Amino acid sequence: MLRLCNLLVLAILPTLAYTQLDDGSGFPHDYPGKPSGDFSPEWQTYFQVTDPLPNVTFPMGRNWAGNIPVDRPGHPNNTLFFWGFEKENGSLTAAANENSNEPWGIWLNGGPGSSSMIGLLFENGPLHIRNDYSMFSNNFSWDHLADYIWVDQPVGTGFSTCDEQGFVADEDQMGEDFFGFLNNLVKVFPSLKTRPLHLTGESYAGTYIPYITKTYFGMSDPPVNLTKIAIGDGSIGSGIEFEWLPMLTVIETYPQLINYDPEVYQMFKDQSHLCGFDLNLTYPQNGHFPSLNPQLPSNLDTKSIRTKKKTLIKQALMIDAQMSKRGLEVDEVRMQKRDEWKREAQRRASGGIDPTYGCDLFDELIDYALQFSFPWEGNDISAGFDVYNIPDALDPEAPMDGSVFLNDDRTRTAIHAPTSKDWVESINYPFGSTDDGGDPSVE
Ligand SMILES: *[C@@H]1O[C@H](CO)[C@@H](O)[C@H](O)[C@H]1NC(C)=O
Ligand SMILES: *[C@@H]1O[C@H](CO)[C@@H](O)[C@H](O)[C@H]1NC(C)=O
Numbered sequence: 001m002l003r004l005c006n007l008l009v010l011a012i013l014p015t016l017a018y019t020q021l022d023d024g025s026g027f028p029h030d031y032p033g034k035p036s037g038d039f040s041p042e043w044q045t046y047f048q049v050t051d052p053l054p055n056v057t058f059p060m061g062r063n064w065a066g067n068i069p070v071d072r073p074g075h076p077n078n079t080l081f082f083w084g085f086e087k088e089n090g091s092l093t094a095a096a097n098e099n100s101n102e103p104w105g106i107w108l109n110g111g112p113g114s115s116s117m118i119g120l121l122f123e124n125g126p127l128h129i130r131n132d133y134s135m136f137s138n139n140f141s142w143d144h145l146a147d148y149i150w151v152d153q154p155v156g157t158g159f160s161t162c163d164e165q166g167f168v169a170d171e172d173q174m175g176e177d178f179f180g181f182l183n184n185l186v187k188v189f190p191s192l193k194t195r196p197l198h199l200t201g202e203s204y205a206g207t208y209i210p211y212i213t214k215t216y217f218g219m220s221d222p223p224v225n226l227t228k229i230a231i232g233d234g235s236i237g238s239g240i241e242f243e244w245l246p247m248l249t250v251i252e253t254y255p256q257l258i259n260y261d262p263e264v265y266q267m268f269k270d271q272s273h274l275c276g277f278d279l280n281l282t283y284p285q286n287g288h289f290p291s292l293n294p295q296l297p298s299n300l301d302t303k304s305i306r307t308k309k310k311t312l313i314k315q316a317l318m319i320d321a322q323m324s325k326r327g328l329e330v331d332e333v334r335m336q337k338r339d340e341w342k343r344e345a346q347r348r349a350s351g352g353i354d355p356t357y358g359c360d361l362f363d364e365l366i367d368y369a370l371q372f373s374f375p376w377e378g379n380d381i382s383a384g385f386d387v388y389n390i391p392d393a394l395d396p397e398a399p400m401d402g403s404v405f406l407n408d409d410r411t412r413t414a415i416h417a418p419t420s421k422d423w424v425e426s427i428n429y430p431f432g433s434t435d436d437g438g439d440p441s442v443e
C-alpha cells in the first residue's frame with residue numbers, strides 16, 4: 001500500500017534545451033540512419049554508441065543504446081531505454097544460437113520510478129561520474145563479467161518514454177511491457193534469445209523482478225531464457241512490512257537517531273509491540289506468517305513528513321538563528337520542544353496505539369529525527385534525510401547527479417536518447433505518475 005522511498009531523494013536541475021515534461025511522458029527521437037521495418041541485427045549499427053561522450057577520456061568497450069517499443073497496443077510511444085555493454089568484442093552481437101552458454105544480464109534500479117542510469121553511472125556500470133561531474137572508468141563494472149544491459153523501466157522512467165495516458169496501471173502491466181521490450185531487443189541481438197539471462201536489480205526492483213518472473217512463467221513461448229534472478233537491498237513484500245515493521249531494529253542499530261534517549265526508545269518499543277511488529281517467527285515457520293493489520297495514522301498526512309522534511313529542517317535552522325540572535329541557548333530551546341513533543345506523544349498513546357502516527361513508526365521516527373536529532377552535517381538542507389542510508393543521513397555526502405552528463409546534447413545524441421523529455425533520476429510515481437498513492441497491485 002505504501003509508496004516506498006525513492007532510491008535517492010535528490011533535486012535535479014532541469015536543463016532548458018528541451019521541453020520539460022516532468023511526469024515522464026514523451027516520445028522517442030528518430031536519429032539519422034534509423035532502419036525501417038521490424039527490429040533486426042541491422043539495428044545494431046543504429047544503436048551503437050560511436051560519437052564521443054563528454055568527459056569520457058578512457059577507452060570503453062563497444063556499447064549500444066536507445067529506445068525500443070514495448071509494443072503495448074494503442075501506445076506507440078511507450079518505449080524502454082536501454083544501454084548495453086558487451087563483455088568481449090563481438091559477444092553481444094553474436095548470431096542466433098552462438099555463444100549459447102554465455103550468460104547475459106539486465107540491471108534494474110527501483111524507486112518505483114528511478115532510472116537504471118543511476119546504477120550505470122554510480123554503482124555497477126562501466127562509466128562513473130564523480131561529484132565534480134568528471135568521469136572515470138569503473139574497473140568493477142558488471143559488463144566485465146557478462147554482456148550487461150541497464151534498462152530504464154517502467155515506461156516514463158529515466159529516458160524511457162510514455163504517452164501521457166500510457167503509464168503502467170500495475171505490476172502486471174509492467175511485466176507485459178518488459179517482455180514486449182525484450183521481444184524486440186532479442187531481434188536486435190539474436191543470441192540473447194537463448195542465452196541464460198540473469199535479471200538483477202535493487203531496491204524496488206525487488207518488487208519488479210518477481211512480477212517480471214511471474215509474467216515469464218505465464219508465457220508459453222517467452223522471448224528470453226530467464227535462468228537467474230538476483231535482488232540486492234530489495235523491497236520485497238508489503239510496504240508496511242518493509243518500512244514500518246523494522247523501525248525498532250533501525251533505532252537499536254542507530255540509536256543516535258533518537259539521541260540515545262531511553263524514554264523515546266521505550267515509546268517506540270511499546271508502539272512496536274502494540275502494532276504486532278515484534279513478531280516471533282520460528283524456523284521452520286509453522287504455517288503462514290501472521291498477518292499484519294496495523295492501525296493507520298489518523299491525523300497524519302503520511303506524505304507530509306517526507307515532503308515536509310525540508311521545512312522541518314528550515315524551521316529548526318530558523319529557531320537556531322533566532323535563539324542565537326537573542327543570545328539564548330539553542331540546545332536548551334530544542335530540548336524544551338523535544339520534551340513537549342514527548343509529553344504530547346505519551347499523552348496520546350497512554351497505553352494504546354498513538355492515534356496520530358498509528359503504526360507508521362517510520363514517519364514518526366523521521367519526524368522526530370528531523371526535529372530533534374539535529375544538527376545534520378553542514379546544516380545542508382538539500383541533503384535532507386537519506387532513508388536509504390541512515391548512517392549517511394547523519395553524515396551526508398555530496399549528491400550524485402547524472403543529469404548534467406545525460407542531458408548534455410552530445411551524450412543525448414550519442415546514446416540516441418529522446419529529445420522530448422529530460423532525464424530525471426526519479427519520476428514521482430510511475431503508476432500513473434502522480435504522487436497520490438501506493439503500488440496499485442495486490443500486496
Ligand atoms: C571488434 O570486432 C569487429 C568485428 O566484429 C572489428 O571490426 C573491430 O576492429 C574489433 N574491435 C576491437 C577493439 O578489437
Ligand atoms: C583501474 O585499473 C587500472 C588498471 O589496472 C588502474 O590503473 C586504476 O588505478 C584502477 N582504478 C581504480 C579506481 O581502481
Ligand SMILES: *[C@@H]1O[C@H](CO)[C@@H](O)[C@H](O)[C@H]1NC(C)=O
Binds near residue numbers: 027074077163164
Ligand atoms: C506519439 O508521439 C508523436 C510524436 O512523435 C505524437 O505526435 C503522437 O501524438 C504521440 N502519440 C500518442 C498516442 O500520444
Ligand SMILES: *[C@@H]1O[C@H](CO)[C@@H](O)[C@H](O)[C@H]1NC(C)=O
Binds near residue numbers: 101102193
Ligand atoms: C537456457 O540456458 C540454459 C543454460 O545455458 C540451457 O541449458 C538451456 O538449453 C537454455 N534454454 C533455452 C530454451 O534456450
Ligand SMILES: *[C@@H]1O[C@H](CO)[C@@H](O)[C@H](O)[C@H]1NC(C)=O
Binds near residue numbers: 278279
Ligand atoms: C516476542 O517475544 C518477546 C520475547 O519473549 C516478547 O516480549 C514479545 O511480546 C513477543 N511478541 C509477540 C507479538 O508475541
Ligand SMILES: *[C@@H]1O[C@H](CO)[C@@H](O)[C@H](O)[C@H]1NC(C)=O
Binds near residue numbers: 133
Ligand atoms: C565535465 O566535467 C567537468 C569537470 O571536470 C564538469 O564541470 C562538466 O560539467 C562536465 N560535463 C559534462 C557534460 O558532464
